[in-house]
Each structure stands twice: as structure tokens, then as C-alpha cells.
Amino acid sequence: MAFLELKQLEKTFFSYDSWTTAVEEINLSIEEGEFVSIIGPSGCGKSTLLSLISGLLHPSVGEILLDGVSIKNPTPETGYMLQQDYLFPWLSIKDNITLGLTTMGKTEDKDMELAYQLLDTLGLSDKEEHFPSQLSGGMRQRVALVRMLSTDPKLLLLDEPFSALDYQTKLKLEDLVFSTIKEHNKTAILVTHDIGEAIAMTDRIILLSERPGRIKEQFIVPANLQTMLPFDVRANHEFNPLFQTIWKEMESHEDGSQGDATTI
Template identity: 45%
Template sequence: MDVLRVQDIEEKYQAQNGEIKALENISFSMKKGEFMSIVGPSGCGKSTLLSIIAGLLKPTAGEVFVNGEKVTGVSTHIGYMLQKDNLLDWRTIYNNVMFGLEIRHRMTPENVQRAIHLLKTYGLYEFKDKYPSQLSGGMRQRVALIRTLAINPDILLLDEAFSALDYQTRLNVTNDVYRILKQEQVTTIMVTHDIPESISMGDRIMVLSARPATIKEILEIDFEDKDRTPLSCRNSPKFGKYFDHIWKELGMNE
């Protein structure tokens, strides 16, 4: 069964100059552990689509299903990471990671142990008593990811989650995040303006048109390497071909 099924999504909203259609006829599905990148022109509705999938925004038309169940409000099966890590500066790293479990009233011994296991597995346990201001931007983003994974989501939504980082840190963090998500088998959708990032991390790439956004193409990415990493993908001869293809698809919108 598909972990996620998005069916005939349409979104309209009222602006001063009348009704604006943001999304039109958006349909796709995803399997467990799959990573989908979404690219498209600025303002085409990429973040709006994530908000609809998360249940934060009710679409004008269409439906979203997670594990076969229709999403009718904020879904507990979905984790959401934004550009800012939104760590609480007055809480330790350990207490930041536990925050999602606290507000969902899911601080069971089993869930706490899982969160501790994530901290240990991904090299953050030794920093558990430190505060966010004592960590680098890359480590803060890793903490934010572990906090999101601690609630054990079936689906993770990343909205420009790495764009606040400098280039070198961003490369290292995307490598880290990719490894963690593949190891944990979390189905992931990532919105990004960075075409190389979309290629290096995605199993598939959804290319959206200018507003109203429609799906121009869902491109299968295959580097023929079962041990691929975002960094290794950037060195592949196929990388440039994928980049040129997506660039041309997006260029048609200009």
C-alpha cells in the first residue's frame, strides 16, 4: 500500500485582484522510504502543497491519504521541518529532542528510549546537555531532524530545510540527513530551489509549472549505485544530464 496518495489537489485563494488558482490537478503517490524532491518556479505553490499534505491547509478540491486514511486535519503521521531549526534556546539538546513527544503527550518509556537511541546513533548524545547556541548551524539542523524523527512520523516534509546554511555546511548536512532518512526508512518530500540538491537526494523529482502549478514531469533518478550518497551523486556522469534536463524544464516557464 502507498504511504502517501495525493489525489486531484486544487487550491484557490482570494487576493485583492480576485481569485487566484495556486495548484491544479496535483496527483502522485509514494512508497515507504522513498525520497521525492519538488522543484518549480518561485511562488508556484510548492510550500502550499506541503501545507495541504500536512493537513495544515484544507484544499479547495482533492484529497490526501496517509496509509490509506484521509487527511482531515493536522496529521500525527507527518513531521515537518522548515528553513529555521526552531530549537528552543532555553532548553538543552536532550529537552529539545523530547519536545515533540511532550506536546503530543507521547512521553512513554518506549518513545523516550527511541529518542535516546536516535541521539546516540547519529552522534548527538554527547551534546545532550548543551544548548542550541553552543552548536554549529549544521548540528542544530541535525538536532531538529532527530526531534522530528523522535515522534516516529511515517512521512517527513522538508521545506527549504537547508537553505539557511552556508554552502559547505549544507553539503555535509544533506549527506548526514540523507543517510539518516534512508536508514530510518522515512518517506520524505523535500521542496528546494537548489536543482543539484534535488538531484543528489531524490529518488524522483517532481517538476512543477508556474502558477497555477501543475505537474510537468516526475523524473526517475537512478545513479545505479545502491550505496549512493548526495556527495557521490554529484560526481556521477549522469548528474549533469539530469541537471540539464531539469534546467530546460524550468526554463520553459520563464
């Protein structure tokens, strides 16, 4: 049995006089320790898929199993990192990174140790008494990463976490997030619009079609690239041919339609 299984997954949103199917017929298995990315055109249901996996949304059809257990609601087994850091501005960095632990009732020193270790590893131990407004965008995303990892979740969901950053900061943070995930042997799913980011960071790339999103293709990143830092992958001779292959595949599936809502 795979670590994460999506079986015949479908999500339809209903309004008073219409409905829109965001994703349908999604069947996907992800092994423990695997890092998978999801790419596709805007509006194809990438973020919806992450919300379903997290338990924030319930599928209209199908089932999601995490380590053999059906996901019905949000669970501490899953960590979520978004484009915005959503740090609480009135809390110190120290309080922000331990907020999840506090809400879970894990307030002893041994429970907090991982959060403080991660903050130190990511070079922010001297900022623990600072407030979010005193940090740069890249620093805030590092804090968000620590907050996500501090509860030691089994599965990490990353929804375009670097898209709001300048390019130099983005590249540095890619390396940092990749190294942290691999060091802690986490299973992770990255949603991104950036083909290069998907190749550089992940082991397998899932391409979704136009809405309603279906799995159109899967690409396995060469094994030697999977162990390299993202910055180094971008400079490798195997990077550009794979980029071109995925780009052409995306182009071939785009028909200019965004799948308008159906009127009842």
C-alpha cells in the same frame, strides 16, 4: 493503493477583493519508502503543497490520503522539517528533541529511547544539556532532524532544510539526512530550489509549472544513484547530463509570469 495519494488537489487563497490559486490539478502517488523531491520556480506552490500534505492547510478541491486515511488536520503520522530549525531557545537540546513525545504523553524511557539514540547517531549526545544558542547552524538542523524523527512519523516533509546553511555544511548535512532517512526506511518529500540537491538526494523529481503550480514533468533518478550518498552522486558521470536535462525543461516552462492574483 499508494502510501500517499494526492487526488485532483487544488488550493485557492481568498482575500477581500481577490483570489490566487497556488496549485491545481495535482495528482500524485508516492510509494512507501520512496524519497521524492518537488522543484519549480519561486511562487509555484511547492511549500503550499507540503502544508496541504501536512494538514496545516485544507485543499479547496481534492483529497489527500496517507496510508488510506484522508488527511484533515495535522497528525503525528507526519513529521515536518523547515528551513529554520524553530528550536525553543529556553529549552535544552534534550528537552527540544523530546518535546513532541511529551505533548503526546509518551514520557516513559522506552518512548524516549529513539530520540536519544538518534541524537547519539548524529554526533550530538554530548550536547543534550546545551541550549540552541550554543550550537552552530548545522548542529541545530541536526537537532531539528532528531526532533522530527523522534515521534517515529510515517511521512517526512522537508521544506528547503539546508538553504540557510553554508555550502560545506549543506553538503555534509545532505549526506547525514539521506543516510538517516534510508536507514529508517522513511517515506519523504523534499522541497528545494536546488536541482543538484534533488538529483543527489531523491529517487524521483517532480517539476511544477509557474503558478498555479501543476505537475509538468517527472524525472526518475537512475537506480544506481539512488543508493549513493549525495556527495558521491554529484561526482558521478550521470549527474551532469540529468542536471542539464532538468534545467532545460525548467527553462522551457518558465514564461516570466508569476500568475497575478485575480481581482473579484
